Amino acid sequence: MAHMAFVNLKSKEIQIKIVYYGPGRGGKTTNLEYVYKKFASRINSEMVTVKTHGDRTLFFDFLPFDIGLINGYNVKIQLYTVPGQVKYNATRRLVLRGVDGIVFVADAMAIRREKNIQSFQNLQENLANYKKRVEKMPCVMQYNKMDLQEQGIPLIPLQVLNQELNGRLKAPAFPASAIRGTNVVATLKKIISMSVATIKKDLK
Amino acid sequence: MTGDHNDSDSLDEELENRLDELFGNDDAPTFESPRAKSTGGPLDELKSSVLSIDWEITDAGLQSFASKIDSARETFSEDKLVLMFLQILGALGAYIKTNRGNAHPRTFKILTSVFHGLEKVVTETGMSEADKKKTLQIELKRYNELRGLIQKNKVKTKQKAIAATDPEAGKEQSFPSQSDQDTESGSVAADQVLTLQALKAVIEDLKGFVHKEIEALRKDLAH
Numbered sequence: 001m002a003h004m005a006f007v008n009l010k011s012k013e014i015q016i017k018i019v020y021y022g023p024g025r026g027g028k029t030t031n032l033e034y035v036y037k038k039f040a041s042r043i044n045s046e047m048v049t050v051k052t053h054g055d056r057t058l059f060f061d062f063l064p065f066d067i068g069l070i071n072g073y074n075v076k077i078q079l080y081t082v083p084g085q086v087k088y089n090a091t092r093r094l095v096l097r098g099v100d101g102i103v104f105v106a107d108a109m110a111i112r113r114e115k116n117i118q119s120f121q122n123l124q125e126n127l128a129n130y131k132k133r134v135e136k137m138p139c140v141m142q143y144n145k146m147d148l149q150e151q152g153i154p155l156i157p158l159q160v161l162n163q164e165l166n167g168r169l170k171a172p173a174f175p176a177s178a179i180r181g182t183n184v185v186a187t188l189k190k191i192i193s194m195s196v197a198t199i200k201k202d203l204k
Numbered sequence: 205m206t207g208d209h210n211d212s213d214s215l216d217e218e219l220e221n222r223l224d225e226l227f228g229n230d231d232a233p234t235f236e237s238p239r240a241k242s243t244g245g246p247l248d249e250l251k252s253s254v255l256s257i258d259w260e261i262t263d264a265g266l267q268s269f270a271s272k273i274d275s276a277r278e279t280f281s282e283d284k285l286v287l288m289f290l291q292i293l294g295a296l297g298a299y300i301k302t303n304r305g306n307a308h309p310r311t312f313k314i315l316t317s318v319f320h321g322l323e324k325v326v327t328e329t330g331m332s333e334a335d336k337k338k339t340l341q342i343e344l345k346r347y348n349e350l351r352g353l354i355q356k357n358k359v360k361t362k363q364k365a366i367a368a369t370d371p372e373a374g375k376e377q378s379f380p381s382q383s384d385q386d387t388e389s390g391s392v393a394a395d396q397v398l399t400l401q402a403l404k405a406v407i408e409d410l411k412g413f414v415h416k417e418i419e420a421l422r423k424d425l426a427h
Binding site: 025034035038039042043065067068070071109111151152153154177180181182183184185188189192193196197200 | 218223227230233252255256
C-alpha cells in the first residue's frame with residue numbers, strides 16, 4: 001500500500017489530508033480562503049493560518065471540515081497549504097507527511113514560469129523523502145491567476161503549462177482564478193473524489 | 205467502504221451529493237463571463253512591475269518600476285491626484301531599493317494597495333472627484349502608518365543598541381535600522397542619503413496636500 005489515509009475502522013472514521021503545493025504567491029492560501037469564506041456556514045469549521053512577515057505564509061494554513069457519512073464512514077477532510085518560498089523547504093516536507101492528495105497550484109504569470117517548474121521538482125523530491133511519487137497518488141493541477149490576462153499581464157499559455165508541468169503526469173487540470181473563486185471548488189471536489197477513490201482501493 | 209458489493213457507483217453518487225450539498229451554488233464567475241477588464245495604457249505595465257517587485261526584489265525589477273512610474277508621470281502630467289499616487293509609489297520604490305530584503309514587510313502590501321487605489325481612480329468611470337480624493341487619502345494614511353512603523357523600529361533598534369550588553373542581542377531585531385545596515389556595509393551609501401531627502405520632499409508635498417484637503421473640507425462645511 002503506497003499511501004494510506006488515517007482510517008479508524010472501529011469508529012468508522014477516515015481522515016484525508018490534502019496539501020496545496022506550489023510556488024510562493026501562487027494562490028494556495030487564496031484557494032483555502034475562498035472555500036472558508038464562501039462556505040463557512042456549511043463546513044462549520046475554523047481556518048488556522050500562520051502569517052507573519054507581511055502576508056506571506058510562513059508555516060502553513062489548515063482548514064479541516066467534515067464531509068459527513070459516506071458509505072457508513074465519517075469522512076473528514078484536512079486541507080493544508082505549504083509556504084511557497086524556496087527557503088522554507090523543511091516546513092514543506094513536514095506538511096507533506098501523510099499526504100493523501102496534492103493540488104499543485106501553478107502561477108500562470110509568464111514571469112513565474114521557472115518558479116513553477118522548480119516548485120514541481122521540489123514537490124517530487126520532498127515526496128521521495130516519504131517514498132511517494134506524485135504519479136502514484138491523487139493529484140490535481142490548477143493553473144491560477146488566469147484572470148490577469150484581462151488586465152494585459154503576460155501569462156503562460158495553458159498548453160505550455162500543461163506540457164511543462166503535466167506532460168507526463170496527465171493529472172486533471174483546471175485553469176483558475178482563486179481570487180475570484182473560479183474553479184476553486186471544481187479543483188477541490190476533484191481532489192476529494194480522487195482521494196476517496198484511492199483510499200477505497202487501498203482498503204480493499 | 206470496504207464492501208465487496210457493487211457499491212462503486214453508489215459511493216461516487218453519495219460523495220458527489222455530499223460535495224454538492226457542501227459546495228453547491230458557488231457563484232464564482234467563469235472565464236466566459238469575466239468581471240475585470242483591461243485598463244490599457246501605462247498602468248498595465250506598471251501593474252506588471254508592482255507584481256514583479258512583490259515577488260522578487262531585483263535591480264532590473266526596480267529599474268523597470270522606476271521607468272514605468274516616469275512614463276505614467278508623463279501620461280498623467282495634468283492630473284495632480286494621479287501624480288500624488290505616483291509620488292507615493294516612487295517613494296516606496298526608493299525605500300525598497302535602499303533596504304531590499306530588510307524593507308519593512310508591510311511595504312509590499314502597501315505598495316500593492318496604493319497601486320490598486322491608483323488603478324481604481326484611473327479606470328473607474330463615473331468616479332466623483334470627492335471619491336478619488338478619499339481613495340488617495342486612504343492610501344496616504346496607510347503610507348504614513350508605514351512610515352511611522354519604520355521610524356518606530358529604528359528607534360527601538362537604537363535603544364536596544366544602547367541598552368544591550370550582549371553584542372548578540374541586536375541580531376534579533378527583525379527589521380534592522382539604517383544604522384545597523386551602515387555598520388554592516390561599513391559606510392552610509394550615498395543613494396541612501398538621497399533617498400531620505402527624496403522621502404522628506406515627498407512628505408512635505410503630502411503635508412501640503414493634506415492641509416489643502418482640510419481647508420477644502422472646512423470650506424465645504426462652512427457652506
